[in-house]
Amino acid sequence: MISKAGAIGFFLSAACAFSQARFDVASIKPSRLSGEGRNRENVTANPGTLTMHNVSLRSALQWAYRMKEYQVSGPAWIGDERYDISAKAADTAGEDQLRAMLQNLLAERFKIALHHEKKELPFYALLVAKNGPKLAAGKADGKSVLEPKGMGLAAQDTSLGEVADLLTQIATRLNLPPVIDMTGLKGRFDFTVDGTDLLQSIGAGDAAPDLSAIMVGVMEILQEQLGLRAELRKAPTDVLIVDRAEKLPTEN
Secondary structure: OOOHHHHHHHHHHHHHHHHHHOEEEEEEEEOOOOOOHOOOEEEEEEEOOEEEEEHHHHHHHHHHOOOOOEEOOOOOHHOOOOOEEEEEEOOOOOHHHHHHHHHHHHHHHHHOOOEEEHHHHHEEEEEEEEOOOOOOOOOOOOOOOEEEEEEEEEEEEEEHHHHHHHHHHHHHHOOOOOEEEEOOOOEEEEEEEEOOHHHHHHOOOOOOOOOOHHHHHHHHEEEEEEHHHEEEEEHHHHHHHHEOOHHHOOOO
């Protein structure tokens, strides 16, 4: 049996090795994409390799620290400037190791100074409505597909965590709090939503659409069509604050 002191020593050694993890080869260059693809990001992680195409520094930090967009703050440019990152490590390096290596790589190349804080932040809790969910079971091992269907959306093999992420993207554009899945429903689901009424109300008249009315419309769709609801709450949330970073990474 390992003694208490031995166990502490083991974990301290493991933590130290983890914090010093480095890629064997890594390249970071400003992205040259323009036009419609300017904001389209792609991340591919396989054992031993990590490729991030056209990502912002905020997105790279999100992936490295397992955080959502609303949990990373700093200078405005960390969400605007785009980069291509290509890195290779030992073939046995798993995702957790790649994330630790990316943390170190970003700190080195962008000269980042950051810190963690706990902040009381508002969020929408995604919950099951009173009469229960209106969702069809999808394939447990299926890959999520979300695509437009008429004036709505069709989802296949989609988890409610992914639904919450999609709703968070909408909320962020409306300068509203994020959405967090708290339904307790596991697995993947198939469903469709019809946004005809919402889209027509947004497009009616010459005035700019009422942002709060858009979110109200989304909430109505959730309840009426999916049997879900969103409740505004507050909770202490871990946030990552970038105190300093350089726009141009050091040479590869």
